[in-house]
Amino acid sequence: MSDGAPVLAVEGLRTSFGPVRAVDGVSFSVRRGETLCIVGESGSGKSATALSIMGLIPRAAGKVVDGTVRLAGRGDLRRLDETSMAEVRGRDIGMVFQEPMSALNPVFRIGSQIGEPLRVHRGLSRREAHERAVELLAMVGVPSPAQRALDYPHQLSGGMRQRAVIAMAIACEPALILADEPTTALDVTIQAQILALFEDLQDRLGVAMVFITHDLRVVAEIADQVCVMYAGVVVEQGAAREVLRNPLHPYTQGLLGCVPRAGAGGTSRRLNAIPGTVPSLAALPQGCRFRSRCPHAFGRCAEEEPPLLHQGGDGRASRCWLTEAAA
Amino acid sequence: MTTAPLLEVEGLEVHYPVHRGPLQRRVGMVRAVDGVDLTLARGETLALVGESGCGKSTLGRAVLRLEEPTAGRVAFEGRDLGAVGKAELRDARRRMRMIFQDPQASLNPRFRVEDIVGEAYDIHGLSRQERAAGVRELMALVGLSPEHARRFPHEFSGGQRQRIGIARALALHPSFVVCDEPVSALDVSVQAQVVNLLLELQEKLGLAYLFISHDLHLVEFFADRVAVMYLGRIVETAPAKALYRRPRHPYTRALLAASPSLDGEGHHRRAPLQGELPSPLAPPSGCTFHPRCPFAVDRCRAEAPPLRDLGDGVAARCWRAEEIEATGGLLAPAHA
Numbered sequence: 001m002s003d004g005a006p007v008l009a010v011e012g013l014r015t016s017f018g019p020v021r022a023v024d025g026v027s028f029s030v031r032r033g034e035t036l037c038i039v040g041e042s043g044s045g046k047s048a049t050a051l052s053i054m055g056l057i058p059r060a061a062g063k064v065v066d067g068t069v070r071l072a073g074r075g076d077l078r079r080l081d082e083t084s085m086a087e088v089r090g091r092d093i094g095m096v097f098q099e100p101m102s103a104l105n106p107v108f109r110i111g112s113q114i115g116e117p118l119r120v121h122r123g124l125s126r127r128e129a130h131e132r133a134v135e136l137l138a139m140v141g142v143p144s145p146a147q148r149a150l151d152y153p154h155q156l157s158g159g160m161r162q163r164a165v166i167a168m169a170i171a172c173e174p175a176l177i178l179a180d181e182p183t184t185a186l187d188v189t190i191q192a193q194i195l196a197l198f199e200d201l202q203d204r205l206g207v208a209m210v211f212i213t214h215d216l217r218v219v220a221e222i223a224d225q226v227c228v229m230y231a232g233v234v235v236e237q238g239a240a241r242e243v244l245r246n247p248l249h250p251y252t253q254g255l256l257g258c259v260p261r262a263g264a265g266g267t268s269r270r271l272n273a274i275p276g277t278v279p280s281l282a283a284l285p286q287g288c289r290f291r292s293r294c295p296h297a298f299g300r301c302a303e304e305e306p307p308l309l310h311q312g313g314d315g316r317a318s319r320c321w322l323t324e325a326a327a
Numbered sequence: 328m329t330t331a332p333l334l335e336v337e338g339l340e341v342h343y344p345v346h347r348g349p350l351q352r353r354v355g356m357v358r359a360v361d362g363v364d365l366t367l368a369r370g371e372t373l374a375l376v377g378e379s380g381c382g383k384s385t386l387g388r389a390v391l392r393l394e395e396p397t398a399g400r401v402a403f404e405g406r407d408l409g410a411v412g413k414a415e416l417r418d419a420r421r422r423m424r425m426i427f428q429d430p431q432a433s434l435n436p437r438f439r440v441e442d443i444v445g446e447a448y449d450i451h452g453l454s455r456q457e458r459a460a461g462v463r464e465l466m467a468l469v470g471l472s473p474e475h476a477r478r479f480p481h482e483f484s485g486g487q488r489q490r491i492g493i494a495r496a497l498a499l500h501p502s503f504v505v506c507d508e509p510v511s512a513l514d515v516s517v518q519a520q521v522v523n524l525l526l527e528l529q530e531k532l533g534l535a536y537l538f539i540s541h542d543l544h545l546v547e548f549f550a551d552r553v554a555v556m557y558l559g560r561i562v563e564t565a566p567a568k569a570l571y572r573r574p575r576h577p578y579t580r581a582l583l584a585a586s587p588s589l590d591g592e593g594h595h596r597r598a599p600l601q602g603e604l605p606s607p608l609a610p611p612s613g614c615t616f617h618p619r620c621p622f623a624v625d626r627c628r629a630e631a632p633p634l635r636d637l638g639d640g641v642a643a644r645c646w647r648a649e650e651i652e653a654t655g656g657l658l659a660p661a662h663a
Contacts, residue, residue, distance in 0.1 A: 216515070
């Protein structure tokens with residue numbers, strides 16, 4: 001399914017918003033045809049990671065302070081100027097966000113919006129771009145695409161809007177799709193349709209995908225690789241199947257315990273909730289960031305923050321001292 | 328001891344007129360809730376599931392008479408709420424409360440927690456001492472520290488704010504609480520804490536819940552019985568275990584198949600439901616689910632099926648429920 005050099009390789013990425021280190025040393029890579037999920041709760045840094053990759057951290061709010069973001073054929077994106085970066089965003093990386101309306105301009109017709117990157121980056125004429133937009137709408141499963149192309153965004157349902165955004169994202173045949181919670185705002189039957197669409201497009205176009213979500217069940221459905229983030233760092237990463245079946249980090253174990261399923265907790269009928277809340281990034285505890293909520297914390301966890309400790313091959317790693325003991 | 332149900336809903340309808348155009352002419356009616364029957368026993372949890380726009384929230388509000396029903400009857404603790412006077416309705420409302428999805432939006436940001444939680448005491452005329460003691464007790468009950476009673480909502484995390492909303496709902500010893508998506512705005516780890524709190528409170532206080540949710544896995548874990556809604560109607564109702572083991576209505580089957588799960592890889596690849604919810608302004612003829620149903624035949628397009636009793640507390644609004652089940656859902660789509 002995946003082969004060769006990575007399409008995207010992120011190394012030691014750090015992003016600060018003033019004194020707050022929202023992304024604190026994140027590394028991962030994703031290959032052609034592969035889906036990497038970044039999973040975490042609010043404040044974990046998963047969306048800040050996505051914005052950092054795209055060079056979209058608002059200058060007034062914060063900046064990427066360290067690390068490299070290498071995209072195949074483009075080198076380190078952090079070294080590109082704004083003009084080249086705009087080209088990367090339109091052509092090499094397709095973006096899909098949670099709220100499709102935030103990616104669509106309410107006063108332009110759907111077809112002209114999908115065709116815009118083709119005119120800007122591929123030099124297509126207005127007419128060619130429109131014809132291609134209709135084809136793209138058909139490809140993402142929008143019924144009567146020729147008519148829908150003439151609609152304005154408000155005339156489409158939420159699911160259809162997200163399909164239109166996906167059509168726009170794949171218009172220039174990008175090497176990578178970066179999707180931030182693309183199904184969170186959708187109903188479950190529509191979510192299933194969109195997830196199936198992503199997989200279908202991936203099979204057909206061989207595109208690599210970084211998919212950000214808070215939902216471990218979505219990870220189980222679509223991910224090849226997974227990064228679990230907590231308070232700005234990756235606490236566990238590896239093949240999705242392995243991480244879900246045999247989680248190494250107590251936070252991953254805790255998150256899995258929180259997912260409701262029939263008969264959870266046996267006769268006591270309780271979920272295995274993680275006590276406490278995510279710490280404020282402005283006031284992180286010393287040592288391991290998860291220690292105050294961790295059932296296994298011991299002396300060393302308070303003194304020293306564990307690095308990502310690798311276990312076995314295959315890039316499996318966990319940021320926990322107990323991983324070291326187990327290895 | 329009375330054996331009458333705590334809550335009885337019969338033929339409940341909530342219709343909204345739709346106005347369009349420069350003269351705001353009435354162009355139609357949306358049947359948000361279209362003939363719903365429900366019963367709920369003391370201490371029981373009935374879940375209402377369905378996709379957005381199916382009418383589940385409107386139903387929840389109409390049951391509490393926060394929304395005036397167009398037709399139908401709601402009886403609570405033996406009293407017909409449509410027939411009682413204002414004073415009696417207010418009295419009933421002490422015992423039937425609501426928890427909202429977004430604790431941020433449902434708490435007044437300028438009120439201190441003690442005033443948010445204690446407001447019900449003021450309305451119902453309790454003394455200052457009673458109020459202060461009540462607030463402290465409620466905060467402890469929902470796992471908040473009573474010393475924080477003088478803080479404002481923004482000083483709490485999302486999960487704690489939902490606890491404040493729960494404390495407010497419990498102030499006057501209700502027997503029935505409508506929970507409208509109470510955990511969907513919360514982080515996964517915090518969701519589990521609030522779910523556990525709701526279960527604990529139910530055991531301690533004997534509460535009955537009408538639990539409105541779109542999360543089928545949560546409902547399977549949480550509820551005793553489930554009612555599935557589609558376009559304002561209940562299409563299937565069953566004990567939670569039975570619903571998940573043997574879904575009878577094609578829509579319930581589709582919802583279950585579409586729900587991602589930790590162990591079932593690639594669920595969504597199994598032919599997700601085609602199409603989208605039709606416009607509630609122009610619902611389809613016959614069975615309103617027929618345009619999306621893989622099993623629809625002529626009869627489904629012509630004649631709306633009633634909610635048919637299938638035994639063991641299960642009822643489904645489908646002409647072909649038995650046939651579909653007999654073939655394990657593999658019945659070939661019938662072309663008529």
